[in-house]
Amino acid sequence: MTARLLDGNALAQSLRADFKTRAEALAARGTRPGLAVILVGEDPASQVYVRNKVNACAQAGFHSEKITYPPDVDPQVVFDRLAELNADPTIHGILVQLPLPKHFDSDAVLKAIAPAKDVDGFHAENVGALMQGHPRFIPCTPYGVMKFFADAGIDLRGKEAVVLGRSNIVGKPMAMLLLQASATVTVCHSQTRDLAFHTRRADILVAALGKARFVTADMVKPGAVVIDVGINRLPDGKLCGDVDFAGVSEVAAAITPVPGGVGPMTITMLLANTLEAAEREAG
Ligand code: GUN
Numbered sequence: 001m002t003a004r005l006l007d008g009n010a011l012a013q014s015l016r017a018d019f020k021t022r023a024e025a026l027a028a029r030g031t032r033p034g035l036a037v038i039l040v041g042e043d044p045a046s047q048v049y050v051r052n053k054v055n056a057c058a059q060a061g062f063h064s065e066k067i068t069y070p071p072d073v074d075p076q077v078v079f080d081r082l083a084e085l086n087a088d089p090t091i092h093g094i095l096v097q098l099p100l101p102k103h104f105d106s107d108a109v110l111k112a113i114a115p116a117k118d119v120d121g122f123h124a125e126n127v128g129a130l131m132q133g134h135p136r137f138i139p140c141t142p143y144g145v146m147k148f149f150a151d152a153g154i155d156l157r158g159k160e161a162v163v164l165g166r167s168n169i170v171g172k173p174m175a176m177l178l179l180q181a182s183a184t185v186t187v188c189h190s191q192t193r194d195l196a197f198h199t200r201r202a203d204i205l206v207a208a209l210g211k212a213r214f215v216t217a218d219m220v221k222p223g224a225v226v227i228d229v230g231i232n233r234l235p236d237g238k239l240c241g242d243v244d245f246a247g248v249s250e251v252a253a254a255i256t257p258v259p260g261g262v263g264p265m266t267i268t269m270l271l272a273n274t275l276e277a278a279e280r281e282a283g
Contacts, residue, residue, distance in 0.1 A: 003226070003252040006148050012264035015147070016060055019271050023061045026278055033278035034063035035093040035119065035270070036085045038078065040104070041071035046097045053095070056267045062274060063090060071101050078104075079112050086114040092281055093119035093274035098169070116280070119273035122168065130176055137273045142174040144265025145206060145227050146181070152254060154204075154225055156181040162198050163187045164215070164242070165208035170229055174206055195219075207242035217247035226252045229262050 023033050035057050039050045050066060057064035067081060078096075085094050094117045100106050110118075115125040121137035129136050138146070149156060161183035165171035171187060178185045188198050190209075199205055199219040207215050208229035220226060230242030241258030249255050256262055 003249040004152070004254040005249075006152060006227075006254055006256045006261060008144075008148070008256060008261040008264045011147065011151050012268040015268050016056070016271060019268075019275050020060045022275055022279070026275075026282055027061065029282060031278055031282040032061070032063045032090075033093075033275050034065070034088075034091045035095065035274045036065045036067060036088075036091045038067045038069070038081070038094070038096045040069045040073060040078065040097075041101050043099070046099075050097050053267055053270060056271060057274075060271050062271065065091070072103075075104050075109070078109065082109070082112045086117060091117065092277040093117055093270075095120050095270070117277060119270060119277060121173070121273070127168075127173075130173060133180055137276075138177065138269070139169060139173040140269040140273065141170045141208075141229060141262060141266045142177050143269040143272070144262055145174060145229070146177050147265060147269070148227065148256065148262075149181075149204075149225075152225075154254070156183040156204065159183045159203040160201050161185045161204040161206070162202035163206045163208065164195070164199070165189065165210070165229070167208065170208040174208065178204070178206075209242055211242055212240050213242070213244040215243040215248060217244065217251045220248050220251045222251050223253045224251070226255045227262065228256050228258050231258060231263060 037050050037053055054064045054066045085091050094113045096109055110122045113123055115123045118126050119137055121139040126136050161178040163171050163175050166187050166189045175185050175187045186198050188195050196219045200221050202221055202224055204225050206227045210230055212232035226243055226248055228241035228243040232240050234240055239259050
């Protein structure tokens with residue numbers, strides 16, 4: 001292994017210690033940061049993510065509410081609950097875990113969250129603000145990735161950055177943040193011709209395409225920084241990323257592992273956004 005390991009657990013731990021201190025200071029002034037998490041259905045991965053989010057809140061001294069609905073719930077029930085949460089002064093952040101069951105209009109649900117409490121940054125108003133360069137909330141996963149760059153002292157100006165994946169949750173906001181940091185950004189996706197042509201040019205490579213060990217050493221430029229957003233379960237039950245860690249870490253200058261890389265940072269930045277929402281509310 002020659003690449004420097006970008007340790008998400010260590011970075012998350014130090015940030016969360018700071019958030020806990022800030023949450024205690026805020027609570028002493030009468031405002032405990034509060035997050036509501038809505039989960040519809042029984043998707044096992046979503047259940048794990050939601051449990052981890054609620055546990056992270058407890059550890060940081062935040063108030064949290066986990067609200068669960070059966071998969072066949074009438075969407076109006078969720079809209080009514082969102083209206084209550086929007087008006088609830090003890091709740092500063094609201095998150096609806098995605099994906100939602102097929103009978104839901106996900107865009108309509110995201111739009112029903114008050115933009116000032118949209119700690120995922122998925123409401124169209126917040127997406128627009130990010131696009132215009134003055135974000136209110138930065139989506140948690142790309143926000144966590146940007147923290148890796150800042151923490152490791154990686155200057156993005158003028159760098160060739162390649163993002164694999166164009167989802168609203170990761171790929172698109174990631175590209176926007178890299179662009180704002182003055183990287184030259186290419187977004188690749190399932191229809192991209194000769195993907196390796198693009199990845200081999202990348203000084204910064206962010207893999208968020210959801211395919212186990214897709215990025216191999218021959219696709220990576222020597223000395224690149226490789227960020228692995230993928231979380232894939234192998235047939236033996238183990239987790240792995242979108243990057244072939246063993247091979248790529250012989251070529252890259254720096255790399256995030258899976259698990260222990262981007263994953264813990266995503267939840268950490270959810271805490272950051274919830275805390276920021278509470279601090280704004282408290283003035
Ligand atoms: N599903 C997968 N990632 C996310 C996320 O960051 N936020 C929400 N709400 N749902 C998700």
